[in-house]
Amino acid sequence: MEHRSLSFKYWIEFDEDGEIKAFHKNKYSCESECNEYVVKLIPIQRSADKEIAEGIDKFSKEITHQYKLLDSELKKSIKIIKGVLK
16 A cells, blocks of 8 residues: 655644644634644654564563573572572
């Protein structure tokens, strides 16, 4: 499926912080001062397979790290127990 960008003309109303408050199809629906803008919508194309693979890779690295920590602590505990039992 081909994704293409779309362009629209809107009257945009901003709040006192400069953030977008509202989009209007015409200047008469603005509650306060508005300016006319061209808004271009560009689709974001993501590959679900790539995102899943990256997530699995990250999870795998975290499991390996946690395994190494657990293995190290277990070996320390075994040494302590052997020392106490002797």
